[in-house]
Amino acid sequence: MESIDEFQVIQSVLRGDREAYAALVRLYHGRVLSLCLSMLLDRAEAEDAAQEAFVKAFASLNQYTRNASFSAWLYRIASNHCLDLLRKRKRQKTDSLDGLMEQKGDSVSDFESKIPEKSGSGAEKQETLDLAMRVLGTLPPDYRQVLILRELEGLTYEEISSVLKCSLDAVKSRLRRARQQLQEKARHFLNPQSFTK
């Protein structure tokens, strides 16, 4: 991770140097976008939501205190914004897993071989992401949220509890259930031998 003094950057922005905000956007945009995408499961909507979250953070930057890390504060804004959008959307339309199996056929059974280690063509990556979105879409938004914050962003339990505004125990139990549910779904796609390794 790039090393910048976040607080100093924030102070500069608050003093009127709004261009300094780009440093914070550069540092966190990938992670905020990942969070939004995992919650909204739509690339275009996620990009828009992530941008909006950054603008909201900019607008309320004077309310940021050093009690929590800036990343946790930013994730909270992004996460609340996504939850608002989901509420507006009323119901997340996700195909049933059976439908997905029927529709994708071989490509799903061959899914494991397509999981990119690091490289992979753009089209393959997109296909992998599409499938991951559809599988993750079968989980409730709060489970997706906690999984991404923990597994992808590497936040500590304390940071997650600060983002989600809930207790540590709630974070732990939610994360446990989320992992179990995702693992259940994963059994349909991944080689069963993977689970006995």
Place this chain on the structure above:
Amino acid sequence: MNHESIKDDDVPQGWEQSSRAFLQPFRMADSEAFIQSVMRRVRAYDQNEERRNWAYFARWAFPVLALSVTGFAAALVLTVQPIDVSADALLPQSQGQNVSAYSLSAPPNEDQILDSVVSKP
């Protein structure tokens, strides 16, 4: 408390594989276009904010100013009465002087002049 160790105990068997398959694809690459887009929105927000502040100020300031002017005018009308400069109004102030209201309001006739001369000691 070490929460990291709790996490390690909690992961189901084969979790790493599932995480790699279904969560890692969400890792987004850096995008300069995204950053520029955010900054454009931030600049637009900043400019709109200035306009909004002015509009907010104007929305309250003008009615308040109009109300103040109206109130001041009303107070002026109610407190400052027009000065009555008629002779009748001046009479009470001229009681010590040797001028009668009658003589001021109309010129005395001859009898009145005569009377006033005769009545003087």
